[in-house]
Amino acid sequence: MPIENNSAGELQLIVPNLHRRYSGVTATNRMVSPKLARMFRAAWLGSDRPDGIAAMGFADLLRLWRRRAPIIWHARRNDEMIAGLLLRWLGWPLKLVFTSAAQRHHTWLTRWLIRRMDALIATSALSASYLKREATVVMHGVDTDRYAPPRDRAAAFAESGLPGRYAIGCFGRVRAQKGSDVFVDAMCKLLPRYPDFTAVLVGAVVAEQQAFANELKRRIAAAGLSSRIIITGELPIEEVEHWYQRLTIYAFTSRNEGFGLTLIEAMSAGTALVASRAGAAEFVVEDGATGVLTPPGDVDALEAALEPLMRDVAAAAAMGARARARVVEKFSLDAEANAIAAVYRTLI
Secondary structure (H helix, E strand, C coil): CECCHHHHHHCCEEEEECCCCCCHHHHHHHHHHHHHHCCCCEEEEECCCCCCCEEECHHHHHCCCCCCCCEEEEECCHHHHHHHHHHHHHCCCEEEEEEECCCCCCCHHHHHHHCCCCEEEECCHHHHHCCCCCCEECCCCECCCCCCCCCCHHHHHHCCCCCCCEEEEEECCCCHHHCHHHHHHHHHHHHHHCCCEEEEEECCCCHHHHHHHHHHHHHHHHCCCCCCEEEEECCCHHHHHHHHHHCCEEEECCCCCCCCHHHHHHHHCCCEEEEECCCCHHHHCCECCCEEEECCCCHHHHHHHHHHHHHCHHHHHHHHHHHHHHHHHHCEHHHHHHHHHHHHHCCC
16 A cells, blocks of 8 residues: 555654565564554555555655654664665654664664664663663564464474474574574484474575585484475465464574564464573573573573473473463563554654
């Protein structure tokens, strides 16, 4: 739905997405923006626009030049901050908001950009500590209706046509930063002892990571597990949602992460969770209750945390139910949108 010509003057929020490659930042942006569009007259500028928010073209942007009423420009990347600053300098009436998920010291350029924002949002208290400026902590939310437990998890898995009765998954681009190798190595040790389980790596293999992915496939073949450790490649988002419903256990194995949206997606789907202490895991997971936390990059620790859940599927199901309840209570998309909206209202 394009932005209406006669409503451009009433616009309150521009959501830029200037990154061509689909990423976790894009995914989180796509989920919350339609919620915000119900509270503000909003438009999406760039690729991968979700339903529920108007599309904005550069011609629409030109019509806003020298408008008097302020407009929120909510950036999530350096290039979007740079574009917002440039537009404001040229005469667009922008109020600049930046959301940071990074849990590391920022480059000089990012620090310079951050100092020029009108408001900052951080996705965790740890992320906020690296901003060196006052920020509002707003943790990501998830659409608990889309990422919901299946009616029958066994039947959902059976639809996959894969061997066994249960699935254990790890989602995200196949690369070392995501700990894909940690997952594969743990599965090579565990699956021979648990023949009812199949492991699934769901995520893209980009060109620069092809050698890494080939090495994982070599390890899998050497262990004789090519039919039980599956690398799906990139899938449509609707199919990824189905895969969460097929899982009994989800392994979040990142070595470092901004937030780690798959954490709350898996929990929302009622999946038992073993998570490395990366991203927002320590803020999201109640260790031993709604998931189990492990050191990043530690294959032995991952194996030790996963095995009790593979051995006792009923205990895994109970953990998944507790995880679902926690997400519904604390990490809904409505809660995220309302907290972001409160920041906007201080500016317009």
